[in-house]
Amino acid sequence: MTRFTDFTRFAIDAIRNQRLAWIALCGLCASSAAPAWDALPQQAPVQADNPMTAAKIELGKQLFFDPRFSSTGTVSCNTCHNLMLGGDDNRPLAMGVHGLTGPRNSPTVWNSAFHASQFWDGRAASLEEQAKGPVVASVEMGMNNLDTALNRVRAIAGYRTAFAEVFGGKEPVSIGNAAMAVAAFERTLITPNSPYDRWARGDAGAMTAQQVRGLLQFDQLGCTGCHQEPLFGGPRKPGGHFAVFPFHDGGFVDQYRLREDSGRFAATGRESDRHKYKVPTLRNVALTAPYFHNGAVPTLEQAVRVMAAAQMNVALTDAQVDDIVAFLQALTGEFPAITLPRLPPTLGSSLRVD
Amino acid sequence: MTRFTDFTRFAIDAIRNQRLAWIALCGLCASSAAPAWDALPQQAPVQADNPMTAAKIELGKQLFFDPRFSSTGTVSCNTCHNLMLGGDDNRPLAMGVHGLTGPRNSPTVWNSAFHASQFWDGRAASLEEQAKGPVVASVEMGMNNLDTALNRVRAIAGYRTAFAEVFGGKEPVSIGNAAMAVAAFERTLITPNSPYDRWARGDAGAMTAQQVRGLLQFDQLGCTGCHQEPLFGGPRKPGGHFAVFPFHDGGFVDQYRLREDSGRFAATGRESDRHKYKVPTLRNVALTAPYFHNGAVPTLEQAVRVMAAAQMNVALTDAQVDDIVAFLQALTGEFPAITLPRLPPTLGSSLRVD
Numbered sequence: 001m002t003r004f005t006d007f008t009r010f011a012i013d014a015i016r017n018q019r020l021a022w023i024a025l026c027g028l029c030a031s032s033a034a035p036a037w038d039a040l041p042q043q044a045p046v047q048a049d050n051p052m053t054a055a056k057i058e059l060g061k062q063l064f065f066d067p068r069f070s071s072t073g074t075v076s077c078n079t080c081h082n083l084m085l086g087g088d089d090n091r092p093l094a095m096g097v098h099g100l101t102g103p104r105n106s107p108t109v110w111n112s113a114f115h116a117s118q119f120w121d122g123r124a125a126s127l128e129e130q131a132k133g134p135v136v137a138s139v140e141m142g143m144n145n146l147d148t149a150l151n152r153v154r155a156i157a158g159y160r161t162a163f164a165e166v167f168g169g170k171e172p173v174s175i176g177n178a179a180m181a182v183a184a185f186e187r188t189l190i191t192p193n194s195p196y197d198r199w200a201r202g203d204a205g206a207m208t209a210q211q212v213r214g215l216l217q218f219d220q221l222g223c224t225g226c227h228q229e230p231l232f233g234g235p236r237k238p239g240g241h242f243a244v245f246p247f248h249d250g251g252f253v254d255q256y257r258l259r260e261d262s263g264r265f266a267a268t269g270r271e272s273d274r275h276k277y278k279v280p281t282l283r284n285v286a287l288t289a290p291y292f293h294n295g296a297v298p299t300l301e302q303a304v305r306v307m308a309a310a311q312m313n314v315a316l317t318d319a320q321v322d323d324i325v326a327f328l329q330a331l332t333g334e335f336p337a338i339t340l341p342r343l344p345p346t347l348g349s350s351l352r353v354d
Numbered sequence: 355m356t357r358f359t360d361f362t363r364f365a366i367d368a369i370r371n372q373r374l375a376w377i378a379l380c381g382l383c384a385s386s387a388a389p390a391w392d393a394l395p396q397q398a399p400v401q402a403d404n405p406m407t408a409a410k411i412e413l414g415k416q417l418f419f420d421p422r423f424s425s426t427g428t429v430s431c432n433t434c435h436n437l438m439l440g441g442d443d444n445r446p447l448a449m450g451v452h453g454l455t456g457p458r459n460s461p462t463v464w465n466s467a468f469h470a471s472q473f474w475d476g477r478a479a480s481l482e483e484q485a486k487g488p489v490v491a492s493v494e495m496g497m498n499n500l501d502t503a504l505n506r507v508r509a510i511a512g513y514r515t516a517f518a519e520v521f522g523g524k525e526p527v528s529i530g531n532a533a534m535a536v537a538a539f540e541r542t543l544i545t546p547n548s549p550y551d552r553w554a555r556g557d558a559g560a561m562t563a564q565q566v567r568g569l570l571q572f573d574q575l576g577c578t579g580c581h582q583e584p585l586f587g588g589p590r591k592p593g594g595h596f597a598v599f600p601f602h603d604g605g606f607v608d609q610y611r612l613r614e615d616s617g618r619f620a621a622t623g624r625e626s627d628r629h630k631y632k633v634p635t636l637r638n639v640a641l642t643a644p645y646f647h648n649g650a651v652p653t654l655e656q657a658v659r660v661m662a663a664a665q666m667n668v669a670l671t672d673a674q675v676d677d678i679v680a681f682l683q684a685l686t687g688e689f690p691a692i693t694l695p696r697l698p699p700t701l702g703s704s705l706r707v708d
Contacts, residue, residue, distance in 0.1 A: 065438055074433060074449050084419055084697045090704040095428050099452030289704040300702030325702060338694040343438045348654030348679060350444040350643040 037215075038230040039197035040283070040333065044113030044187045045236075047126060050180045052187060059162045060185030062341045063178055068156075069149045070141035072097045073353035077134065077182070081109035083338055086287025087189065092295030096134075097142035097354070103261065105295035110335075111283045113187040114231045117240030120293045122278040123267040125239070127183035132175060142354070146175045152351050153178060158344020191284060191333025197230070199330070207330050214327025217320055222312055226279040232331060234279030242276040243311075245293075250309025256296040258310065263293070286329045300325050391569075392584040393551035394637070394687065398467030398541045399590075401480060404534045406541060413516045414539030416695045417532055422510075423503045424495035426451045427707035431488065431536070435463035437692055440641025441543065446649030450488075451496035451708070457615065459649035464689075465637045467541040468585045471594030474647045476632040477621040479593070481537035486529060496708075500529045506705050507532065512698020545638060545687025551584070553684070561684050568681025571674055576666055580633040586685060588633030596630040597665075599647075604663025610650040612664065617647070640683045654679050 046052055063069070067076040080094045081087050087108035093101040104120050112118065118130035134140040135149045143149040153159045154173050163172040166181065196215070198206035207215070218224065226234060226243050234241025246258045253259055264273035277293055290296065291303035304324050308314040316324070400406055417423070421430040434448045435441050441462035447455040458474050466472065472484035488494040489503045497503040507513045508527050517526040520535065550569070552560035561569070572578065580588060580597050588595025600612045607613055618627035631647055644650065645657035658678050662668040670678070 067436070068444065072449055072453065073443065073445050079428060082421070082697075084694055086699065089427065090422065090700070091427050091707055095426055097453060099426065099454075286701045287699045289700070289702055298703060329701065335696055340438055340692040340694050342689055343436075345440065345641045346444070346643065347640045347683065348643055349652060353445055 037196075037200040039200040040111070040114075040190070040192050040194070040230045042190065042192050044111070044190055046187060047128065047183070050128060050183060052184050053166065055162070056166045056181050056184045057188055058185075058341070059159075059166050060181035060183065061338075062159075062162070062343055063153075063182050064185055065341055066343050068343075068351050068353075069135060069143065069152055070097050071143055071354045073351065075141050077109075077131075080106040080134070080140070083109070083189070083335075086110065086284045087112075088288045090289065092290050094140065096137065096140035100139040100142075102137065102139040104293050105290065107280055108284060108288050109186060110189050110191050110333075111231060111281055113183075113189065114236065115233055115240070115278065115281065116236045116238065117278055119267075120277050120280075121264040121267040121273075122240040122242060123264075127186050128176075128179045131179040131182040131186075150175055150178070155351060156344050156346055162344070188336065191335055194283070194333040195330035196327070197333065200230070208326065210323055210326040211330040212327075214323035214325070215330075218324050218327055221308060221314060223307070226311075227282050231281045232283060233281035241279055242273070243279055244275050245277050246275070246306075246310030248310055248313040250306070250311075250313060252306045252309055256292070256306065257294060258292070258296070258306075261293055282328060283331050283333060286325075286332050300328060304328070391550075391554040393554040394465070394468075394544070394546050394548070394584045396544065396546050398465070398544055400541060401482065401537070404482060404537060406538050407520065409516070410520045410535050410538045411542055412539075412695070413513075413520050414535035414537065415692075416513075416516070416697055417507075417536050418539055419695055420697050422697075422705050422707075423489060423497065423506055424451050425497055425708040427705065429495050431463075431485075434460040434488070434494070437463070437543070437689075440464065440638045441466075442642045444643065446644050448494065450491065450494035454493040454496075456491065456493040458647050459644065461634055462638060462642050463540060464543050464545050464687075465585060465635055467537075467543065468590065469587055469594070469632065469635065470590045470592065471632055473621075474631050474634075475618040475621040475627075476594040476596060477618075481540050482530075482533045485533040485536040485540075504529055504532070509705060510698050510700055516698070542690065545689055548637070548687040549684035550681075551687065554584070562680065564677055564680040565684040566681075568677035568679070569684075572678050572681055575662060575668060577661070580665075581636050585635045586637060587635035595633055596627070597633055598629050599631050600629070600660075600664030602664055602667040604660070604665075604667060606660045606663055610646070610660065611648060612646070612650070612660075615647055636682060637685050637687060640679075640686050654682060658682070 064077040067074050067079070070076065075096050080089045080096070082089055087110035088106040089095070092105060094104065094106040095101050107120060113127060118124040118127060119133070124130035124133065132146060136143050136146055150173060160173060163177055166172070167177045195206045195211065199212070226241070228235050234243070242264055245263070246253055259275060262274050264276040265271065267273070286300055289300060290298045291300070292306070297303045297306055301321050304321050305316055308316045418431040421428050421433070424430065429450050434443045434450070436443055441464035442460040443449070446459060448458065448460040449455050461474060467481060472478040472481060473487070478484035478487065486500060490497050490500055504527060514527060517531055520526070521531045549560045549565065553566070580595070582589050588597070596618055599617070600607055613629060616628050618630040619625065621627070640654055643654060644652045645654070646660070651657045651660055655675050658675050659670055662670045
């Protein structure tokens with residue numbers, strides 16, 4: 001991953017020891033350097049056994065927005081992963097049926113297709129596998145089991161037709177097929193062309209001087225060790241990429257209860273996974289407050305401070321925080337226009353809900 | 355309201371005494387009669403003090419879909435009045451924050467702009483007045499008061515800008531203005547061109563013979579006395595149109611607890627309003643099960659039986675029920691394409707929610 005011209009790299013090396021050179025360098029970067037940073041691809045990788053078709057994507061969209069597969073008929077995927085917002089719910093902890101809350105903050109669904117694993121603890125290896133979880137989580141969609149959910153899908157004539165057309169076969173309405181449709185839709189939820197992306201493709205004016213400065217500080221501090229471009233999440237390696245959080249105490253652990261959750265350990269039982277999490281994407285992070293696995297940190301400024309302290313044992317200055325936050329705001333992309341789906345009806349009757 | 359040619363009226367008079375003539379007559383209607391029934395207008399009436407503009411409608415759409423004005427940040431207008439479905443939630447009773455349920459079934463928002471009053475008991479004289487209610491209903495959006503809700507709107511920069519652009523003035527973010535925007539959006543939620551509407555405009559093949567037969571029976575039984583075309587709801591007269599329900603016992607009152615709710619009496623305290631309700635529209639009624647103010651009747655077939663018994667003291671035959679249900683299904687209109695709004699963000703932070 002060669003990111004810098006020799007000149008820029010030289011300059012960065014200089015900065016490691018001379019913070020006063022920041023502003024001069026970054027003014028230069030913003031105006032003339034052609035940095036070799038990667039922009040977000042316009043399309044997400046497709047899983048070989050789940051090819052994308054327009055009909056499958058449309059079916060997945062319907063399922064994503066349909067609240068009738070929650071026990072109360074009020075909670076859909078979009079409730080916690082709101083596509084009108086940052087692909088999350090802006091709540092500290094996800095809230096599902098009957099006002100119950102889960103233990104973790106809703107991760108964004110935007111660009112989730114670029115992640116190598118899903119959930120905070122990476123316990124799902126694919127979007128397909130992820131999609132089955134919330135339906136039967138008692139504090140999310142609250143269905144007793146996947147068969148009960150499937151029977152609700154089967155009770156809706158329009159879904160029976162759509163599943164048959166998209167998947168064919170003897171039992172087209174299956175959990176596997178439903179998950180494939182939802183995952184296909186989710187692979188369209190990409191937010192390209194952020195200021196950072198336009199800058200990375202050569203539009204030197206797309207980021208402000210402060211945002212470029214923030215990016216370089218972000219890199220310099222070591223944040224890109226985990227939050228790698230272009231996703232600014234963990235690298236896409238098989239099985240996913242995980243990091244211990246918090247690594248240092250840094251002064252925030254008690255305040256924000258950062259070690260109450262055992263992280264990936266709860267999923268694998270391996271002691272080496274204790275407090276490990278999937279490295280989340282920072283794309284659109286300005287839209288997804290509050291922050292971290294437990295949503296305990298209310299602002300992006302404070303989240304940046306906590307990360308520097310907890311992972312690098314560095315106490316940032318206010319100016320550094322401002323610069324990095326400015327850069328992170330440059331990761332807000334363009335959101336595709338989405339037409340509200342019409343959900344297939346149950347004519348003259350409705351599903352039985354709690 | 356002259357609906358029939360002389361010949362047709364003669365035929366209907368004959369039918370009042372000769373049920374066996376139904377099929378012959380209705381076959382004739384479906385193929386050649388030009389009945390003078392009214393189709394639903396393509397546009398709803400606009401309130402003089404709330405002119406429609408594209409910017410106001412877009413703002414109203416954002417507010418309609420935004421869950422951040424509920425105490426938990428999870429319930430929007432669209433939760434109970436789901437525009438992906440029949441403009442309701444397909445639940446017996448509306449469910450708001452913390453899984454709390456209200457006492458009544460969510461009425462459809464589609465075509466509500468044609469109603470002379472809003473809510474089951476008609477206690478709001480306009481969409482503008484209605485829009486303020488659910489925000490502070492403890493079992494709906496659950497905000498303590500309208501000012502608290504308003505402060506959440508004010509905390510979002512994009513809304514401050516939009517309100518100023520749409521309304522101007524010293525305090526553009528006001529409850530009155532928010533309600534005007536939502537009402538303006540709701541006036542676009544019209545579903546014209548149902549099979550009935552196309553038939554009423556002269557396309558004799560738009561309804562099946564059974565649907566025409568059902569319409570004539572519906573009229574013949576007296577249903578159109580309250581459910582008047584083209585809305586098939588109460589007539590649009592100042593103050594609204596109300597009817598006692600149930601009027602007769604008809605054998606269903608206990609089974610479906612139809613007299614437990616005192617109806618409009620609870621809103622006005624007038625004894626003459628006991629068990630009175632606004633006559634709801636039957637447009638898209640096939641999509642809005644379960645039925646009645648308490649959502650106690652699960653199917654459209656049974657709802658038709660209950661209405662005939664409770665209002666006209668008539669026990670319908672299965673064939674009559676089938677015909678009327680077929681007609682009611684011809685009231686399902688065309689739904690406008692709606693682009694999901696982008697909701698203005700709170701950059702780097704979020705609203706405090708329950």
